[in-house]
Amino acid sequence: MSTETAVKATKYWQGISQALVEEMERDERVVLVGEDVGRAGGPYGLTRGLQDRFGDTRVRDTPISEAVLMGLGVGGGAVGLRPIVEVMFFDFAMLMMDQIVNQAAKYRYFTAGHALPLTIRAMCGAGGHNGAQHSQNIEAWFCAVPGLKVVMPSNARDAKGLLKSAVRDDDPVLVIETLGLLRDKFDVPQVDDLLIPIGVADVRRAGDDVTVVATGRMVDRAVAAAETLAEEGISVEVIDPRTIAPLDTDTILGSVARTGRLVVAQEALAPCSVGSEICALAVEQCFAELKAAPVRVTPPFVNVPTPLPLVEARVPQADTIADAVRAQF
Amino acid sequence: MSTETAVKATKYWQGISQALVEEMERDERVVLVGEDVGRAGGPYGLTRGLQDRFGDTRVRDTPISEAVLMGLGVGGGAVGLRPIVEVMFFDFAMLMMDQIVNQAAKYRYFTAGHALPLTIRAMCGAGGHNGAQHSQNIEAWFCAVPGLKVVMPSNARDAKGLLKSAVRDDDPVLVIETLGLLRDKFDVPQVDDLLIPIGVADVRRAGDDVTVVATGRMVDRAVAAAETLAEEGISVEVIDPRTIAPLDTDTILGSVARTGRLVVAQEALAPCSVGSEICALAVEQCFAELKAAPVRVTPPFVNVPTPLPLVEARVPQADTIADAVRAQF
């Protein structure tokens, strides 16, 4: 992030909110549909004022009908809108899988090249206290589907810039936002049109000894771990992929090839995850350079509980990540 | 597979059919629900005769209502049945994700220990010519869900023995059958009660130089590749995990630690797949023993086409697997 441009402390939810306003102002084809996004201003308050500003047709409250809600995005996008579909909790995407995977993702393929400019905003419950059906990190499912792009902002700048880029993308993009970050503040550069490119990872901290790839809530924990480890003389490079499908393999694997060590930290469970994919790619493509076994730092393979203390007891902390890094040496 | 017991050449679909009959005979709590499973004898003819034999309550045709179809298994299992839910094409599970992942998989957790003896039989369209919405290998999605077991029979013996074990299991088990294998013949041991244990991999061919882990239609192709390579002096160990969640890591990683080389062959796409998981586990746990980079042999990251020649042009063949093995040396 350039140090010249002025920055402003902005909450994660504000970044999302600003992106929505800017894109709806810029392009009248952009619409927002979802449950309670309009009259109520959104379950998280981040769409407050949008309906007054853009009208109740472009900012539309839907009944609790997830499959058809996603269909609004697919069909609307097919006839000329650039729809943003809000998924109140990422878990509810389980009621939309056919529309996302069988319809939206394959639209360009079936139509032999027609665009489907659909943005799906899903709020991942990680960090909340809503229990096992409202907190699942199922991002890997979508990363395995041709025709879908998947981004996962870990801060307000990316929440804003990636969403704006998603809305302008001519293919379906799934934007996974994180509940546990909504009220956290981050520096956001004050530029006219903040666009974070899809497919480009962010090197949050440069380092030489080990590469830590972290997503979502784990990114700042990885940075904190890196600071601790710096004092111990371990130079950690922290990479936030930001786009998890397609992965920015140049940046990620380039770093691994240089450091020879890889730790992946995520809130998703280990099996068949983005972390699994990054480790598999690293060993496939950087085998000769590896000095230690790439490892994944994830929660244990159990359901997400409701009480916050138990939620945090389950997920990796900065210390957990630091320990995994130390074990590389 | 013991060489003493008599074997009989049996088609894959017959193995499934026999398992259904035997388990429904054995335990009257076992029921089969699905689309056209009863009166019509099943979309693939493999439930023919079952309704006459067990009645139209225990073998029940449902309307085309996938979410509620899966609910029949969850609710039925909760009140004392041992339901088998047939999913005509694995892709249609996308309409059942909430019932499978949010309800069935978490039933024991929410009830603090009550069993849910649910068997889900999903026919994966791999090898068929039904196109991009009827041929997807989405098994990895389910392998990432606590509370679910996932098995993937690659031959008639396992199709029979794993299904019988699934029906007797007290937790939800997803049995992924493969359309492209239905009419292939395999030796099936003629024993009273053929049970293939869940969680135990099958070493299809012993070898010393390289471990090939293959699933579904890739298993026999891996064995064919192994035979070719034997003539070239490469000794290949071929492992069929059979259960892909939880993985039999003792067998798989034990083999990798011994051979020092790993090739994973699957029909599923590469990203965040079972293959990714096996490679990640191998490098995490066998790093010191690895002599070459573990690799995945998968189709390219594109949709499944309809015409069979294109379907086969897209998926790995025995030669593809053999080449990947040669590249390990």
Place this chain on the structure above:
Amino acid sequence: MTLSDSDSPGARPDGAPSALSRYRAMQLCRRFEETVHERFHSDEGVPGPLHLAIGQEAVAVGACHDLRPTDVITSTHRGHHHCLAKGARPDRMMAELLGRRTGYSHGRGGSMHVAIPEIGLLGTNGIVGGGIPIATGAAYGLQVQERDDVVICFFGEGASAEGVFHEALNLAALWKLPIVFLCENNQYVELAAQDLHVAGEIWKRGAGYDVPGVHVDGNDIDAVTAAVDAAVARARAGEGPTLIEALTFRWFGHYAGDKAAFRTDEEVETGRAGDPVARARQALDPAEVAAADAAVEAEIAAALEFALASPISGADVLYLDHQATA
């Protein structure tokens, strides 16, 4: 866990004439929720979301009071009253909501994940409409086993927009399943009024499937009881499903803490005026009411005491109950 759920003090007929018994059950629901609501705003608080059904007690009690332990219900995210009416123990419910080791799910799940198969409760649910397919499956299971038990499937008017409602109605009608679809219309759907959610009238949708549709005052315990008893009798007799819409009113916000500021004071006052507990109370002998109220207070006090005396759930509970083998 050594506590037995077989004889819950919550809602089983307790020998008293049933009008009083029903009143007592409603009062128990009311006081239970008022108590957790207070806790929610206390320092220790409740470690999860709370969706209160205060004002809707007559629907749960009218539907469940006369059921057998072997009958089955599925509840929703707003289901404390359903659970208690079906016989859940207030003490273990309270413990679950307060995140205690003695809760029904070891204090891991909280309000939206209370499931007690041994009393026929197949769960509150975090997924709107999530209980509908399960209820349908349970009814199929009862039918296969040739039991004359029934299923009551609770859902809100907002949930009626989920596709599973229609799938279940169609299948239950085709199979003549022993189930009652009970739509608890509390006039609000999350953060807004129901006008955004329901086209036409829900109870009228039965006709399209040849399923009887019934509309009832959900604040009148006797009316709910009569409607449900008839539907249950029909179901037990193998005559198939009934769709009942019970009109009631959500007294508070969507969740504890939500002010539901979009509602006018008049709107709320009018709505609360229909208080089903007060209505039931009027018809009873004040002395009996006083005794019942005292008994409920004692039960609630004991439940809270039990919960607070129980250990707060620690990380060990995270690993329990994922598989038989685990």
Place this chain on the structure above:
Amino acid sequence: MTLSDSDSPGARPDGAPSALSRYRAMQLCRRFEETVHERFHSDEGVPGPLHLAIGQEAVAVGACHDLRPTDVITSTHRGHHHCLAKGARPDRMMAELLGRRTGYSHGRGGSMHVAIPEIGLLGTNGIVGGGIPIATGAAYGLQVQERDDVVICFFGEGASAEGVFHEALNLAALWKLPIVFLCENNQYVELAAQDLHVAGEIWKRGAGYDVPGVHVDGNDIDAVTAAVDAAVARARAGEGPTLIEALTFRWFGHYAGDKAAFRTDEEVETGRAGDPVARARQALDPAEVAAADAAVEAEIAAALEFALASPISGADVLYLDHQATA
């Protein structure tokens, strides 16, 4: 692909009086499907599944004949007639079904994956009910853009059991979307009769949402035309959705090759007796019919020739059209 889809010979009114024009469009559907059906059993065959709509032509043509290119439809797994009636080119359709490079999806998709947005065809679909949410979304899109175009959503009576049908009816009614839900009841659902699938009557389900429900003889082109034209006018006027159930008959098995042996010969004979094409023919001047038939034969012959002359799709088509950047 240089071919233009703007002026398809398939179904746009071609100057002839519209009864004849409709007849010609139905005959085109009939002959197109008979032709691919023959190919299916030939040596070269068709490299994918074929679901034939022979006998159902009046539903597709009655619904689509008077539509504008800017109007939108969603079709099903059994949708050749919908595609042709909406203006798809028989030659490129034929090429797609025969797996040729010149097909609408480069011969990769086949019968269940024909989607031509430029003529308002948002696709046949391999997922039963899969087109219903898309149709609803398209209607929303038209409404946002304040176009007076409409959407026709085709689905079968079997598909009516999918939850999305109900979700869509409710939402379309709430929003007064410009959409017609057209249930094409061909009396069979895959490998069995519809008695296993439909409780009550589908067209009656509209009432529960305050949506007009209409029942029409799907083998009578004039009746279908009248019913759909009225519903379309209502939709264009912003008055909201209509539900139409058109009763017709599936002449063949579920897919080409399926004998549908469960049907008695009488059943099939009686069903086929309602032949919508023959019925339409009777009302017309034999000379005009002969001319129309000849024109259709020529068009089908040209389409087949075009397809057979086109290269069989090779592995290169696997990689096309996954992303704008790809």
